[in-house]
Amino acid sequence: SAPAPRRQIQRIVALVGNARALSIAHEALAVEALGGLLVPDGSRRRTPGGVFFHLVKQQVTRRQHWLLFRRAPSQRRTAEEYARVLTWANRMGAVQEAQMQKGEVDDVKITLVGRPGAVAVRKNCVLTAMRSTRGPSLPNGLPAIPTTPTTYTVYIALKQWHTVAEALADPDDALIVEGWAAFDPELEGIAVFATYVTTKLTKAKEPGATQ
Known part of the structure; x- marks a missing residue:
């Protein structure tokens, strides 16, 4: 893997522990075996590493998320990324992302x-x-x-x-x-x-x- 993702994996292991990181890695492989995940705009599939990082983001605490994924000013989203509009046609990437961890419904009317x-x-x-x-x-x-x-x-x-x-x-x-x-x-x-x-x-x- 490239140096930056490798360093990120090392930070994840140091923060959540070997067993937890390995469990998430196995979960990422299972997701890949079922067809993987799309990027948010639905234009392509995530890489296996991208699936792993996505699952980490879903499962760590808010503070752990901030420690692992906070961005330096130069890494912040560009105006083009912010301007990307979710439409019905391109919704599937966001839908897959949301469905990775489902909430519960107590009442429906x-x-x-x-x-x-x-x-x-x-x-x-x-x-x-x-x-x-x-x-x-x-x-x-x-x-x-x-x-x-x-x-x-x-x-x-x-x-x-x-x-x-x-x-x-x-x-x-x-x-x-x-x-x-x-x-x-x-x-x-x-x-x-x-x-x-x-x-x-x-x-x-x-x-x-x-x-």
């Missing part, structure tokens, strides 16, 4: 507002499909929402459905569904398990609703 499609009624629940074709205005800095429509298959308990079915006969009303969202790999879409359903006009009539 998705809200769908719109007209249901065809309704399949079963003994215990009903199913309907809804598709989003446009998104909201997003905060500056976020990539544009992909134009491919997203299909949501909505599962509603029969008792809940009975509370909104009559109201939805009005074509000017809209279904409101709150629930848990999960990816359905067979449909390649989102499954929504309703925990609360109402309609726009019903909600507008509730006490305290804003007129």
Whole structure:
């Protein structure tokens, strides 16, 4: 290896210890065997050494990160690097970087507002499909929402459905569904398990609703 990376490896071993450094090196080899990682802009694969350094950055403490990877003024990012914009097309490098260490979700709530499609009624629940074709205005800095429509298959308990079915006969009303969202790999879409359903006009009539 080149002198600079070799010195960096020596600093890592000195700071985290031989066993920890070797464990991260084995993890880097495993990542390489699975296809490696892309650089943040997605333009190319990281080198094996780059994967190792990336894993070190993910796993050391904040102070260790500062000691190992702080930059001298001459090494700081250039204006061109700062100007690199994440777009939907080049997101995969950043996605891979983020997914190296996943957090945990304690609660998920998705809200769908719109007209249901065809309704399949079963003994215990009903199913309907809804598709989003446009998104909201997003905060500056976020990539544009992909134009491919997203299909949501909505599962509603029969008792809940009975509370909104009559109201939805009005074509000017809209279904409101709150629930848990999960990816359905067979449909390649989102499954929504309703925990609360109402309609726009019903909600507008509730006490305290804003007129």
